[in-house]
Amino acid sequence: MGQCCCKKRKDSQELTNVEQAIETVINQFHCYAVQGRKEYLTPNELKELVGQKLPHLGNCVGPLEEKIECLGDPNEARVEFGEYWDIMGDAAKCCQK
Amino acid sequence: MGQCCCKKRKDSQELTNVEQAIETVINQFHCYAVQGRKEYLTPNELKELVGQKLPHLGNCVGPLEEKIECLGDPNEARVEFGEYWDIMGDAAKCCQK
Numbered sequence: 001m002g003q004c005c006c007k008k009r010k011d012s013q014e015l016t017n018v019e020q021a022i023e024t025v026i027n028q029f030h031c032y033a034v035q036g037r038k039e040y041l042t043p044n045e046l047k048e049l050v051g052q053k054l055p056h057l058g059n060c061v062g063p064l065e066e067k068i069e070c071l072g073d074p075n076e077a078r079v080e081f082g083e084y085w086d087i088m089g090d091a092a093k094c095c096q097k
Numbered sequence: 098m099g100q101c102c103c104k105k106r107k108d109s110q111e112l113t114n115v116e117q118a119i120e121t122v123i124n125q126f127h128c129y130a131v132q133g134r135k136e137y138l139t140p141n142e143l144k145e146l147v148g149q150k151l152p153h154l155g156n157c158v159g160p161l162e163e164k165i166e167c168l169g170d171p172n173e174a175r176v177e178f179g180e181y182w183d184i185m186g187d188a189a190k191c192c193q194k
Binding site: 014015016017028049054057088 | 112127190
């Protein structure tokens with residue numbers, strides 16, 4: 001799960017590097033949001049995404065895992081795109097210093 | 098301004114695609130945050146980044162420009178990394194639907 005290579009919605013050649021980067025982060029949400037049919041992730045799916053796709057942000061991921069624990073039932077709670085983006089932002093803030 | 102190619106802090110080959118994407122978004126902040134010496138962007142610098150780096154998110158950028166107007170003095174106000182990440186998230190939310 002989550003290994004699928006999501007089809008890019010736009011022809012990625014024209015996109016700028018920042019647009020491609022944003023699209024990559026969006027695509028991963030859609031790749032892992034299986035139970036939520038691309039609408040939301042479960043905490044377990046988010047944890048899998050973070051574990052597989054953010055292996056080098058370990059020191060930042062620690063607090064992320066605590067955050068994921070607080071999201072509610074690992075299989076039932078819903079993590080919408082905005083929350084997912086905020087969590088990616090936590091990792092980014094941690095490693096941009 | 099902002100055309101500089103920021104040196105990647107990590108050897109990008111080992112990073113996953115999501116980590117590279119996050120790093121790209123971080124690097125752009127540092128590239129454009131000239132006045133704030135990588136600590137913050139001015140609204141003008143943010144507007145330049147959005148104009149140059151998010152050309153295809155025009156329909157999402159509209160509201161972004163209004164948001165940038167509300168940030169305060171175009172040359173004096175400070176846009177910290179967290180706010181910048183949130184604004185990139187607005188563009189992402191708009192185009193991930």
